[in-house]
Amino acid sequence: MTTFHIITVLPELFEPYLGESILGRAIKSKLVRVKIYDLRSFTRDKHRKVDDKPYGGGPGMIISVEPLVQTLRKILKGKSKNKIKIVITAPAGRQFSNKTAQSLASRYKDIVIIAGRYEGLDERIIKILKSKNGFGAGVEEVSVGPYVLTGGELPALVIIDAVARHIDGVLGKAESLEEKRLGVGVPVYTRPENFKFLGRDYKVPSVLLSGNHRRIEIWRRENRKTG
Numbered sequence: 001m002t003t004f005h006i007i008t009v010l011p012e013l014f015e016p017y018l019g020e021s022i023l024g025r026a027i028k029s030k031l032v033r034v035k036i037y038d039l040r041s042f043t044r045d046k047h048r049k050v051d052d053k054p055y056g057g058g059p060g061m062i063i064s065v066e067p068l069v070q071t072l073r074k075i076l077k078g079k080s081k082n083k084i085k086i087v088i089t090a091p092a093g094r095q096f097s098n099k100t101a102q103s104l105a106s107r108y109k110d111i112v113i114i115a116g117r118y119e120g121l122d123e124r125i126i127k128i129l130k131s132k133n134g135f136g137a138g139v140e141e142v143s144v145g146p147y148v149l150t151g152g153e154l155p156a157l158v159i160i161d162a163v164a165r166h167i168d169g170v171l172g173k174a175e176s177l178e179e180k181r182l183g184v185g186v187p188v189y190t191r192p193e194n195f196k197f198l199g200r201d202y203k204v205p206s207v208l209l210s211g212n213h214r215r216i217e218i219w220r221r222e223n224r225k226t227g
């Protein structure tokens with residue numbers, strides 16, 4: 001079983017998405033586990049404050065290093081470090097891809113995802129994680145795309161979703177084989193055969209109705225959309 005550990009200041013955002021559909025089923029059948037850590041529970045501050053003003057001035061607040069260290073301590077305690085990957089969500093991180101998702105799924109049992117907020121994390125958490133006397137687990141800053149979001153919760157869900165699809169048993173056998181065989185971006189159609197809209201006919205390509213599997217496969221390969 002692969003366990004995702006999410007560190008966040010907005011824990012309630014995750015459940016609705018994770019409870020549904022393919023991910024919901026994967027969690028129920030114990031192929032995947034998701035543990036959410038509310039950063040506010042790891043602060044010594046009596047007001048559960050997790051952020052503070054930036055040194056050097058500037059707008060926005062920064063997530064403090066102390067509660068992050070305490071949360072990571074709790075997560076990593078007693079775990080074999082070479083099976084753990086720590087992913088820090090960051091707009092300037094390495095571009096997340098299907099290849100990264102596949103490699104995370106096959107190499108790690110525990111994937112820790114830090115969802116930032118505000119103006120990001122105190123840089124020292126990255127220094128600590130990358131240093132020899134840090135936590136000993138691999139760490140990487142990862143971006144889910146060339147844009148800036150208000151927080152790392154959506155990126156964390158994107159990463160969980162994309163990684164989970166590569167875990168054995170999460171997708172139906174047929175679905176995952178079909179995607180491996182043909183790749184992504186194959187145009188798909190369902191009933192009706194002809195959809196009339198504003199006086200025009202939108203027909204399903206006739207080859208898909210032909211029953212000729214060889215021709216269908218060739219058509220699918222030839223019509224695959226590539227980014």
Ligand code: SAM
Nearest residue numbers: 089090091116117120143144148149151152155
């Ligand atoms: N100025 C900050 C910076 O350059 O990192 C922007 C921080 S952003 C408003 C707040 C948080 O959202 C980040 O710490 C990160 O966790 C998350 N985030 C925003 N865009 C992201 C992206 N494209 N990929 C991954 N995480 C992102």
